[in-house]
Amino acid sequence: MKFYDKTAAELQELIHSNEATITEITKQTIERINELDPKVDAFLAMNEEKAMAAASEMDTAPMEQRGPLFGLPIGVKDNIMTEGLVTTASSRILEGFNPIYNATVVEKLRAAGMVIVGKLNMDEFAMGSSNENSYYKKTRNPWNLDYVPGGSSGGSTAAVAAGEVPFTLGSDTGGSIRQPAAFCGVVGMKPTYGRVSRFGLIAFASSLDQIGPVTRNVKDNALLLQAIAGHDEKDSTSADVEVPDFAAALTGDINGLRIGVPKEYFAEGVSESAKAAVYDALEVLKEKGATVEEISLPHSKYALATYYLLASSEASSNLSRFDGIRYGYRTNKASSLLDFYMNTRAEGFGDEVKRRIMLGTYALSSGYYDAYYKKAQKVRTLIKKDFDDAFKNYDVIISPTTPTPAFKIGEIIDDPLTMYANDILTIPVNLAGVPAISVPCGFEGDMPLGLQIIGNYFDEETVYRVADVFEKATDFHKKTPQLWEGAAQ
Amino acid sequence: MAKMTKEEVIEVAHLARLAITDEEAIHFAEQLEAITNAMELLNELDTENVEPTTHVLPMVNVLREDKAEAGLPRETVLKNVKEHEAGQVKVPTILE
16 A cells, blocks of 8 residues: 555544554655655655654554654654754754754654654755755755755655655745745745744744745645644743644635735746736635735835845854854864864855855944844834735735746856845745745646745634635645656555 | 955955855855845835834743753763863864
8 A cells, every 4th residue: 555645634544444554654655765765865864763663662552642643754854953863954064963952843743743754955054945055965856857846945845745755844934945845846834933943943044944844735734833833932932822723724714815915926037827827826716705906015025135134144143153163064174273163164064155154244244234234124124014014904915936936956056146036925924924835836837836825923724724725626736746656656 | 336355255254254265255256246236225215214123023031940950961962072082072282
């Protein structure tokens, strides 16, 4: 029997009716990864031995004590700390780093009974939109192996799209879950800032980073967010708000839902096919009882510049901890302490990370602080206000997730500004801190397109409800890449 | 439009503790100039009376109870240290 095309509920049914064991599911998952990953290159490290041991122990747990994700396999992005399992954030500077504690989300996965099968490739320190910035390998898009999977959580979305694993965690600072989810044709959620603890997430930009779930369908996504959400005393920026039952929000009823469609998100640079797919999606939602109106988020065009100044500034500060002294890569060329630091960091970081550290250092340096950093913080206020105003009259805001589908590996890697433009439709969401999901909504040629559904603060429930109605009314999420069938089971 | 010189990049790299060659500095100067010029777009906006946003949620500082808690064992903490001796982190000799 094949397990890799099943939903969480279907897998649980097999387990509870004794047609499958957790050990069998885990074993098949690992076999499929071993078979497909030489092509996809999504995984950096495997956790085979411990996963199999955990699975066999879980098989003895009483059925009535098992939750909806108990015994199901998951992969974790490599910037999330997993005790005893190498965690590098895809950087040379953390080569071989073996965490001595778990991120809070990892503790929560364990509490939910999930089986961690391995760590997933990403752009170094989550800086990038293509996975080409990993020090270790380039993950490929399962829909066409010559194309990028997107980034920075490209390993997390490619692994799900290839059917290697049904659940992964990613992180999203400017679109790093939603953009690769769109490129790979899977479901990716960036929760409200503060919804999920960042303790044990290797920090990139602390005021923007948020961990979130990647899955093949909306229901499973809601279940996984349920497992990882909640206040954490170890993260003072995690919000002390109640976590609702996300799966219960999938009522199928969006009658009277007010959808705002920002005209700025359909501007120059957004491909005709991406626009058309969203217009079609809006028709589907209208048929289900929603109303659609064009709105304006007038400061959208300033989001990219604001983001790169703020995110790079925060990164330059966060990444100053990597100095080669207590852990991580260490240079062997140093004649002074200063030399030691400078060579360790120059040899340990890749070009994009250096670019952002330098941009951030520049923006924070005396003489430029007001002109760049403080200015950007003020514009952030205006961008946030655009969303606050819109949510007074609308329940969700809908747009394409990305201006175009995935591009070819190597196509724009040397042009940072063009690369950054991939995130123009996702970045404002992080600056405002609101939640947003990307769900499959069409294709341009063979490559998937994503629909972005943005919600109000802590209203992931409405986002999931709309996403679920759309998914049930369409077939895009049922399509699988060719490589999916190629695997023998 | 601001011009980014090789010398400025070398200075910034120094502040960021990144060793950099002249060739790299020229390359980064071009890219950082293009990036900072794109950032100048923000100057279109009058933000004189706008408050800066550092965090999107209303947040207050959180303090835990002032009670001693055991830290991680030293052996565990030293696990990722490249070289250590007698429970202390060893670094290369840097003084003649």
